[in-house]
Amino acid sequence: MLIARRADTRARADFATWKMMAKLNGLSALPPDAQGFLDGYKKLLERMSEAEATEAAIAEVYKSYYLEMGGGGNPPDVRTRPAEPARDNVTAFRRPAPKPKKTSFFGATTVGGTQKRPLPVALIFACLVVIYVGVKFYWR
Numbered sequence: 001m002l003i004a005r006r007a008d009t010r011a012r013a014d015f016a017t018w019k020m021m022a023k024l025n026g027l028s029a030l031p032p033d034a035q036g037f038l039d040g041y042k043k044l045l046e047r048m049s050e051a052e053a054t055e056a057a058i059a060e061v062y063k064s065y066y067l068e069m070g071g072g073g074n075p076p077d078v079r080t081r082p083a084e085p086a087r088d089n090v091t092a093f094r095r096p097a098p099k100p101k102k103t104s105f106f107g108a109t110t111v112g113g114t115q116k117r118p119l120p121v122a123l124i125f126a127c128l129v130v131i132y133v134g135v136k137f138y139w140r
Contacts (some may be wrong), residue, residue, distance in 0.1 A: 001076065007065035008078045014059050037061055 018034045019041075021027060027035060037057060044053035068073035 001078070003069045003071045004066060004076050004078045007071065007075065007096070008062050009071050011058050011061040015061050019054075080090075114119050 012082040014034070015037070018030055018038055021030055021040055027038065028036070029103055037060060040060065041053055044056050047053075048056070
């Protein structure tokens with residue numbers, strides 16, 4: 001069943017890409033097998049609606065991919081349930097519970113441990129003074 005799902009997903013994605021390439025006049029850039037599937041799709045369009053022709057063409061691509069991926073026999077139907085719009089399937093939005101605050105080395109609290117520890121202003125000033133004196137001494 002895993003091969004069938006992969007083949008169906010790949011067939012739907014590839015066919016949508018091929019249709020878009022054909023609409024953008026890029027049909028000659030597609031591989032020969034893709035061009036063949038699109039020719040079959042055009043013939044199906046003459047006999048049925050676009051949605052039916054698309055599903056029929058995707059079914060052919062799916063069969064081809066299923067066999068190519070190592071599936072044996074007829075591929076199983078992976079689209080057993082019709083795609084219906086979800087009704088009354090709304091979940092209320094809930095905010096996650098706040099994480100407990102952690103205390104840092106300096107005694108201040110941080111949120112989730114992601115904030116940097118604050119450096120005291122005096123330490124920053126002392127470093128700047130040391131750098132200034134060092135530069136002044138070096139250039140003498």
